[in-house]
Amino acid sequence: MTLDDYEITGSLGSKGKFGGVQVGYVKARPEISVTIKRIEKYGERLLPLLQKVKEISHPSIAPILDVESVPSVGLLVARKKIEGTDLKTIFTTKSLYRRVDEKKFIQAGCAILRGLEKLHAAGVIHRDIKPSNIIIPHAEGEDVTKADFSKAVIIDFEQSSPYPDNSGVRSSFALVYSPPEMLLKYNSLVGPWSDFFALSVMLFQLIMGKAPYSDCNPEILVNLQLTYPMKQPVRMADDLYACLRKAAYKEPFRIPPRRMSQQEIEQTLRKGVQGRYRSAEEMLRDLEQVGEPFKKVSWIQKVLGE
Secondary structure (H helix, E strand, C coil), X not given: CCHHHEEXXXXXXXXXXXXXXXXXXXXXXXXXXXXXXXXXXXXXXXXXXXXXXXXXXXXXXXXXXXEEEECCCEEEEXXXXXXXXXXXXXHHCHHHHCCCCHHHHHHHHHHHHHHHHHHXXXXXXXXXXXXXXXXXXXXXXXCHHHCCHHHXXXXXXXXXXXXXXXXXXXXXCCCCCCXXXXXXXXXXXXXXXXXXXXXXXXXXXXXXCCCCCCCCCHHHHHHHHHHCCCCCCCXXXXXXXXXXXXXXXXXXXXXXXXXXXXHHHHHHHHHHHHCCCCCHHHHHHHHHCCCCCECCCCHHHHXXXX
16 A cells, blocks of 8 residues: 555645544545544564454445555554544533433444454454544534444554454553553453443543542542542443443552562462453443433432532
8 A cells, every 4th residue: 555546635634643544535436435544662562463454344334445564654554534523622612512312332242242342252452442433424514412332442553452362562552542461561461351341431431521549640640540449420320330330440559559579469460350240241231231321310319418
């Protein structure tokens, strides 16, 4: 693949951490709109990993059309452009978010799990499940709040890693969504359960209107991600909370990790991942059983927060 195979018509947003994104179409087939991401700096394992993702065919996995390393340019990743709106835009746009039935977010979560099941079966962990990387497809000009959220699509695999991962490569993590084993860079403990953790935090945020923990100070936020348990909001249905809590389980640290030995840190992290779902199918089974996301509470409970 070279850029000569595509007609570039513009850029998509600002240049991100991993490179710029351009939009266009396939010259040989103008009806196919594409996005082309240029990744300037990348590890040697990313190319074969993305080639593996390219072979996956699933409605919840954004199809990669081409991926190739081009000298003096970088890694080019072309995928079919998905018309729609990402969950971050929905969540941060009040005029949209307030009109979305919360059950739609659960439907999106189920679709994501079906996609993750295929991804994990191929030995790939996404590592960056968050609202901006999930698109709800709909036609241009269509009201996204009326779209089918059960057709949610996972995009952006640039932070993906093989599973199991014993490379020792230092990888990035996402504030708010990443689990403790990623924050502390214990790659050997990263697995499907790490994606479930991120999905759980994302669903909690979308359904309740705020994440289970937040702070404007990144250092404090990281500490909350490591140690703060996912507490049940008074309005959240018990079956939904049980599912999200299991997916985002973390074993509490006895003392701050910086004061612990590597062996003790690893033992604590291992207990955490062992407390989570082991497969997408297992979490999907519980999430599909959730009826209403909220339960009825008295006004006194609302006031007291009990």
